[in-house]
Amino acid sequence: MQLLDGRKLAEEIKKEIADEVSAFKATGGKTPHLAAILVGHDAASESYVAGKVKACAEVGIRSTLIRFEENIEENILIEKITEINENNDIDGLIVQLPLPGHISENRIIETIAVNKDVDGFHPVNIGRMVIGMPCYISATPAGILEILRRYNIRTEGKLCVVVGRSNIVGKPVSILLSQKGYPGNATVTLCHSKTINLKEIASKADILIAAMGQPGFIKADMVKEGAVVIDVGITRIKSDKTKSGWKLTGDVQFDEVAPKCSYITPVPGGVGLLTVVSLLKNTLLAAKKSIYN
Numbered sequence: 001m002q003l004l005d006g007r008k009l010a011e012e013i014k015k016e017i018a019d020e021v022s023a024f025k026a027t028g029g030k031t032p033h034l035a036a037i038l039v040g041h042d043a044a045s046e047s048y049v050a051g052k053v054k055a056c057a058e059v060g061i062r063s064t065l066i067r068f069e070e071n072i073e074e075n076i077l078i079e080k081i082t083e084i085n086e087n088n089d090i091d092g093l094i095v096q097l098p099l100p101g102h103i104s105e106n107r108i109i110e111t112i113a114v115n116k117d118v119d120g121f122h123p124v125n126i127g128r129m130v131i132g133m134p135c136y137i138s139a140t141p142a143g144i145l146e147i148l149r150r151y152n153i154r155t156e157g158k159l160c161v162v163v164g165r166s167n168i169v170g171k172p173v174s175i176l177l178s179q180k181g182y183p184g185n186a187t188v189t190l191c192h193s194k195t196i197n198l199k200e201i202a203s204k205a206d207i208l209i210a211a212m213g214q215p216g217f218i219k220a221d222m223v224k225e226g227a228v229v230i231d232v233g234i235t236r237i238k239s240d241k242t243k244s245g246w247k248l249t250g251d252v253q254f255d256e257v258a259p260k261c262s263y264i265t266p267v268p269g270g271v272g273l274l275t276v277v278s279l280l281k282n283t284l285l286a287a288k289k290s291i292y293n
């Protein structure tokens with residue numbers, strides 16, 4: 001079993017991005033600038049956004065964090081997004097999800113300018129991704145592809161089972177892995193909460209992607225001997241063993257599944273770190289106007 005080391009990969013890629021940012025600036029390019037909107041004080045969202053802001057600083061990308069209280073009205077948020085859309089100094093904009101229940105996430109996502117949507121959540125970017133046009137690919141699916149690519153894991157002709165059909169992970173990664181090219185050309189099955197015989201399907205997978213957000217759901221008897229297992233789950237659960245009082249837990253029972261795998265991502269230290277790196281890459285692409293003028 002080989003560990004797919006997200007920490008090592010993320011450091012390696014951040015160095016590459018930092019070099020590219022420096023080269024871009026040295027040839028007259030602007031400092032890439034990411035704006036992040038955070039609504040409320042959800043502990044997980046606070047920590048993800050703090051990670052994004054820190055990673056920006058590490059590679060020479062400027063970031064601006066805009067905070068709103070939980071009870072912000074939707075139209076105020078829309079006004080702020082519209083203002084950022086029109087601000088030429090800001091290259092990329094993300095709104096951290098989830099949003100409070102009184103705000104329509106779809107309306108917010110559709111308000112973000114397509115050329116600043118570095119999360120790749122806008123329907124135009126998703127549509128372009130589906131038909132293989134240049135677009136911002138959302139960060140977690142892009143991070144998963146990056147792991148497969150950097151570890152030279154073969155995907156062509158492989159049976160890939162994705163568990164979880166979220167708009168930001170399960171659906172896009174299943175489309176990307178079935179597309180022509182590398183990493184791609186896989187035969188993909190997308191499973192979800194209504195799937196019958198999940199165990200039987202999952203245990204046939206050459207590549208198993210667990211993305212349903214249910215800690216420890218994937219057990220050893222759901223995994224084929226020699227499978228590649230990518231664990232996208234990052235749920236915070238209470239722990240009396242850590243100083244903070246919580247720990248991050250994946251969707252895979254790591255201890256019992258790892259011995260069966262050819263490769264596996266740990267949690268923490270796996271996909272999550274690559275997600276942040278993919279956001280940095282998209283922000284640099286936005287500053288370079290590589291995808292949209």
Ligand code: GUN
Pocket residue numbers: 094095096097098119139140168275
């Ligand atoms: N919530 C969970 N993952 C993400 C992400 O990648 N981007 C944003 N904006 N919100 C999230």
